[in-house]
Amino acid sequence: MTATDDGLAAEYAAIYAYGAATVHLDGDPRWVAESLEAEHRSRRDALLDYYDANGLDAPPALAGYDFEPLTDAEGAQQLLLEVEANVTTVWRAGLGSEPEVRELCLDMYIDAAVALARWRIAIGSAAADPWPGRPE
Template sequence: MTDKPESGPGVLAAAQAALAAEHAAVYAYGIVGARVAGERAPEARTAYAAHHARRDALTRTVRALGGTPRPSEAAYALPAPVRTPADAERLAAGVEDRVAGAYSDLVRAAEGPLRREAADALTAAALRAARWRGGGVAFPGLVERSERATTS
């Protein structure tokens, strides 16, 4: 993320929400990595590293916006038990959907280089979600719209 972001209404809140999503993603990928099938393990490690780097960059961005970065939780509730590689893949896809949603909000709130970086992060999350899921959604980052589009 950018060192001197453009600030405007809602930018700090959106950056904090994206930071919270990245904290949760780092936690979840620790679980995904432990349960995913061997051939997908490198993908899980790569995603973990990407989320870790974005989390660190967002921490700097929040500080540059004048905020105190939101700390990571000690643990996060998972949407379902993760016992099998298929469970791990579903968790990874869901995490990426939530991350994309957080970056979608940051894209709407930010301007300049921070908007571009948020759009890049949204794209990366959408691509990872599609790989884990085996297919994309119509509106990455806008889950409520993508669900309606796929059921219509």
Template sequence: MSTLDDLQQTLAAEHAAVYAYGLIAARTTGSLRSAATTAYNAHRARRDQLRVMIRERGGAPREAAASYAVPVTPGSAAEATRLAVHVEEGVTAAYLQLAATAEVAVRERAALAMQESVIRAYGFRAEIPALPGLRPAVTPEPTAKSGSPAPTPATG
């Protein structure tokens, strides 16, 4: 794929994110609505940046679809949160593809956008999952018997 194709793919992901966050904000209240509105505005800004980048390379930015399929229509805070995480993971994947381009400036913007979307996704999660391939953290059990002195560090 060319840089222009990757930019168009990423723009499509941002269009879908703007749609989904509009849906989330319309169906939630309180702090969740506030977080969704903040994310909506962030994705609109990224979408607009991508449009400029596409035009700078001689392309015509693809327009947003009238609607997008979402895995869940948010009827509760839990469903809205699941949708937000799904959106951010999709956007992160799109920017990961864009980060593979040869253009340094595009890679830098893609890396920054990925960081932002990962942070937003974690902000919506109740708990942070283990990294792929790693087991979840486990609190170690004490091995010394009660009343035993703690080991002293070795001195050199």
């Protein structure tokens, strides 16, 4: 798999998770979750355009994604925090790609890092992370 394949897979998973989690949220977290889901859809669409423009076959989304059943806002918030951290990590890993893909990965990484910070703020966590997406 390429860095763009991994990134597209992460965006697909994020869209799926937001669809399942947002119904458990209200207030500011719900508004931010709806906004972030739209951003993931926009990134997915930009990636699909990238594949088309380069004559590549985009990998399809999975039929479903495995995560614990959600029953409350706390679980939904935690899932979306994990999803945003994963998306950021995947795009950060793509920065080591070949030069023609690196700029795309950098743009996606920046967007993902901002989304992660926005989500952290929405759920009352510290937004600061000097190296978002960096493996611990």
